[in-house]
Amino acid sequence: MLLNSLKGSEWEVQELNGSPLDPDNYTSRVLPTLIFLEDGKVSGNTGCNQYQASYKINGSELEIKPGAMTKRFCRDVDEVGFMDALTQTSQIESKGGNLVLHGGGEDLMKLKRKLD
Numbered sequence: 001m002l003l004n005s006l007k008g009s010e011w012e013v014q015e016l017n018g019s020p021l022d023p024d025n026y027t028s029r030v031l032p033t034l035i036f037l038e039d040g041k042v043s044g045n046t047g048c049n050q051y052q053a054s055y056k057i058n059g060s061e062l063e064i065k066p067g068a069m070t071k072r073f074c075r076d077v078d079e080v081g082f083m084d085a086l087t088q089t090s091q092i093e094s095k096g097g098n099l100v101l102h103g104g105g106e107d108l109m110k111l112k113r114k115l116d
Contacts (some may be wrong), residue, residue, distance in 0.1 A: 006036040006057070010044070011099055011111035016081055018107065021047075025076055032082050033114065046082050048074030053086060062092040062101065085109050 013021055013032040023029050026047045033044035036055070042064060043052045051069040055062060064086045088103035101109040 005094075007038050008036065010035045010114040012114045013082070013109050013111050014098075015107070015110040016078065016085060017109075034111065046074075046079045047077040048072055048079060051083070057092065060091050060093060062089055064089050 011034045013034075015021065016032070021031050023031050030045055030047060032047045034042050035044050036042050040054055040056065041052060042055050043050070045051075046069070049070040049072050051066060053064050053066045055064045057063075066083055066086055069083075085101065085103070085108040089101045089108055090104075091102035093100045093102065097113065099109075099111040099113075100107055101111070
């Protein structure tokens with residue numbers, strides 16, 4: 001059920017490793033995003049650079065394997081923390097219409113659906 005609701009959806013990171021994110025703190029004024037594509041791929045923005053990854057979901061288990069990423073220089077953006085959180089993700093939970101990515105017993109990211 002969760003897999004079907006993810007396909008084609010875009011999500012914006014609201015919290016990363018327990019810390020709320022503020023778009024005003026990002027040079028590009030863009031919070032990190034995840035876009036779940038139809039073919040087991042996810043793409044988005046790190047808050048500065050574009051990235052692609054593959055994902056596998058089985059019930060509440062989620063594995064994300066990062067792939068290509070652009071390499072622009074970015075100030076005030078925790079790209080390493082974002083990419084590490086993606087890599088460490090092992091569980092996904094839908095909570096009140098939002099997503100929570102878990103790994104190692106911790107909440108790694110809290111995301112809300114981005115609407116056009």
